[in-house]
Amino acid sequence: MSESKLVDARNSFCPGPLMELIAHMKRASVGDTLELLSTDQGSVEDVPAWIHKVGHEMVSTEKVGGVWHIKVRKAK
């Protein structure tokens, strides 16, 4: 059964939000949805760049109260 997981990488400069997301993605199951919380504007470009290259799915991107909520799904 697919799960939804939260990856709270707010205020993370090193290793940074995308590194946190990749680490959690490795441990997720195919079909799981991960929601990355990031205060780094760069995540808006960096996350889709990796997701598309590796072949996972972007679900949504929105900014709420200064925090980016980026939802992705593990596809393989």
Place this chain on the structure above:
Amino acid sequence: MKILVVGGGTGGTIVANNLSRRLAREIRAGKVVITMLSASERHMYQPGLLYVAFGQMSPDELYRDQASLLEPSIAFHVDPVTNFDLDQNRVRTQSGSTHEYDILVIATGSRIVPEEIPGLAEGAEHFFTEEGALRLHKRLMQFEGGTVALTVSIPHKCPVAPVEAMFMLHDFFKARGIRDKVRLRYHYPVNHVHATANVARWAKPEFDEAGIEYETLFNVKEIDPARKVIHSEEGTEVSYDLLIAIPPHRGMEVIEQNKLGDGGWIPTDRYKLTMDGHDNVYVIGDATNVPVSKTGSAAHYEAELVAENVASFIKTGAPGREYDGRVYCFIEAGFDRATYNSFDYVNLPELKRPTKSVHWFKVAYNQMYWTTVRGVL
């Protein structure tokens, strides 16, 4: 009041010594007892392994007897914990002993798990253990030309180590007079040469100038040691003659066996450094899931904060302050230049131009570390 510190690395040693000094009066009065349980009688200065790989430090320089680093008032036992019974405020150890506590500090660190990537253990060298660093040094000394590839797996400790290793490889082969026969290739998981934007902005032109090639968005999927080929999750493949890997890391087995955290990383409040759901359990260093670098520097700052807060709680009934995410890391830019990376939860790192003086300060710090863990510096 019984304070139990589990783990005798950087974080555990600093927190125990700092508490011992802050609570000296209470300890003398018999009101506070500090106990440390560790898996080893020796303490290793882990950042020194990078220097061992390049022949710049000897392995015996990396160790001290753990007991010699601790304040005499700390009861030290080489007896690793096997069971955490957090609901009963007690742990059980390998020898069968039980230790009860009022306050627990978990500082168990992390470990490499190259076996998580097919072929990595057989096909790659690394510098994360004494044995690995010595083997890599031997391979580097024997290398006469070809492609040296470095890969980075996630999660890993010391996020600047891959960049440092590339600059040191460049200077190492220059010093051996064969740099023109060596192709240096760097492979990194995200779409910049480093996950921290300002480090990437600094390192990229430095790589270009040194002739270091790089491929980003490269996450290692498997290694074919027979063909000497690396396959990435992104579908690309790269050939190598010598492969150096930053292996994936996990928290310690005892953390996973006791189901304290997925992957061995313990869910920890990023400001209080208490374990989620357990206000009398603090977690510091690599063992946390706090989104800061897994480095001795983070462990150091976290240990000082926990010691201050535990002592303050005992003396006044309230903790003093919160962890601000502070980390300070030296970055070697070769054999004779270095810069540094300093940041917290709010302030981005701003890198300065590498200098010889910062490099020599790092070399000095490799010895000064022993005063840091004793709590003198």
